[in-house]
Amino acid sequence: MTIHVTEPSPSLPAPITSVGVVGWLRQNLFSSPLNTLFTLAGFYLLYSILPPAINWALFQADWVGTTREACTSDGACWVFVGVRLDQFLFGFYPPSEYWRVVTAFSLIGVLVAWLLIDRLPRKGLVGAFTIFCYPVIAYYLFYGGAFGLPLVETYKWGGLMLTLILATTGMFFSFPIGILLALGRRSSMPIAKSMSVVFIEFWRGVPLITVLFMSSVMLPMFIPEEMQIDKLLRAMIGIIFFQSAYMAEVVRGGLQAIPKGQLEAAEALGLSYWKSMFFIILPQALKLVIPGIVNTFIALFKDTTLVLIIGLFDLLAVVQSAFADPKWLGFSVEGYVFVASVYWVSCFSMSRYSQYLEKKLHRGHAR
């Protein structure tokens, strides 16, 4: 008697065309004639843009020097940016006082980092300090005129420093106003509601430029002549109103997403309107719309460039005016690339952070 032992034949490796590099290429780049065509066109595009751009910006660029004679090669002349870096960062702020600006920004950097990093304790205390004490400290550091700090008029402020000041004050003040407007829009009081709607729709319906024009041309007419408002402050007021309207709509979205039962439950506990709003509804609503808030902050950060039209010297305006220097004619591309990368890095990291937050906060909703 013979026993037939049937050994299973060894499984063959998958065909070379469907695994590994070849398989990946076939599936993702050359799956059909049309896709092949697209891929080739894409590679051609990359080939015609990337090597020249990298060559210009890195390999053939000039980095060191103090005059334009240092720029001898064909590539970018970063000397231009390096020579004027102080001005790009601080505008016409007196160099001996730079430390004040650096201190103020380092302090807010530490505070914000403290609030954002999850592991650090005492969030409430640090948050209260940021909201109530920091603005006062920052005001005296930037403006001076007390505590032995020399006065620095606002027309000397400029560059990246001004951009950051405009963006953060815009954000700081528009946040509470926006929340009030959003609550007003959803309120059952007809007059409060219609006033909020009119305010929001008006400021959202007009371009920021006209708002800035209005604040620079019309605002002085609205107040008694003895009260002169600083040009920077006027622009800030315009930006805050404009931004509040957008913030209100973001917050309203969050409020709408909170089920009615939450408010009913709070009322059943005997909480007043403001208590139920502040302890029950708003924390949940704001948590939901953090990505939206970050988005409006990104939009505001980019929009601050418009103040150059009413004659304030933000980062873009300082760089733009540097092109007119007869000693440095013809370096506009380098200047624009520098400003664009500052904005790009800031906005991109903010949007990445908001995506991270979205993922982190979403976990609570998963069941």
Place this chain on the structure above:
Amino acid sequence: MSKTSQKQHWWNNAQYRSLFFQVVLVAMLAGFFWFIGTNTLANLDKRGISTGFGFLSLKAGFGILQSLVPYDESYTFGRTFLVGLLNTLLVSGLGIIFATIIGFTVGVARLSNNWLIAKLAGVYVEMFRNIPLLLQIFFWYFAVLRSLPSPRQSWTAGEIAFLNIRGMYLPQPLLGEGFSFVIWTFVLAVVATVFIRRWAKKRQDDTGQQFKMFRVAFALIVGLPLLVFFALGSPLTWDVPKLQGFNFIGGMTIIPELTALLVALSVYTATFIAEAVRSGILAVSNGQTEAASALGLHKSKVLKLVVIPQAMRVIIPQLTSQYLNLVKNSSLATAIGYPDLVAVFAGTTLNQTGQAIEIIAMTMSVYLFISLTISGFMNWYNKKIMLVER
């Protein structure tokens, strides 16, 4: 319960309290406007500025770079308003068209199964939406268009269109006698197509028979006007721009300011439209596509009848706000000197007349009107295509 409500003080009654708050609110608002009003009148009086819209009929006395209607220094300030408004509408309209085309293309490309194309589209979106629009306008205007060659060394496409530092020169169509018939035929054909489409849809609903709509519409809208055009003996000539001396004459000129603004606006807004389109398509669950395929629909029909209509519901509201943003952002024109409403009216006209309040109010109302019109139209369209839940 009734006992406690009797004990309640009147200021704890919700109704009275809301009334009280609102009265305070109205009083504050009235006080605020009274404060502004009296100050404004006093300030105007002190500076000797007259109020009212009389200035609109005064002679303007300044030139404008580009105008869609006849204009020169002898026209009034009212005319400058019109010129600026039309220029704003021109750049917004063209911008919306280009941004929509680029946006939809890139949005679909980001979802392509071609890895390289999807990545390239992603890089495009991430790159351009994180850079301020004003910077992009400056870049195209000062860095790119200013480095174009002089008119004598123009870049040219077949000696018909020319591109140089002064602008883009294109042949201008000159409408001959009888060309209006062609336009009327076209209009009639469009109207007829709408009616036939309605009839075809009704017939399909009633009987299930499909009508070859595309062929009929193509024949009507393209074929018929062409037929009339040739029957009339081609009443259309082109005015080709020619280099004379140092500049081109004839043809149509697109000034570099318009080009820079248009490129920047479309490229920037398209990134946001692309994201809207992507989210819209992703929002249509895969089961819908599978179900449609299971019914035996062809791939193109699945897209046209099942996926796109559902995606549009997500896309439309976001698209609306992007269109509004584009119109509002067109006011950045003033930074490079394209003569839009803000530059011509809130800029030059305001400087010449000093009528700040009237001019800013008029400018703002125009933008408010445009915003409300666009959102009104889009809301109507949105409602029309909205899911009817039973």
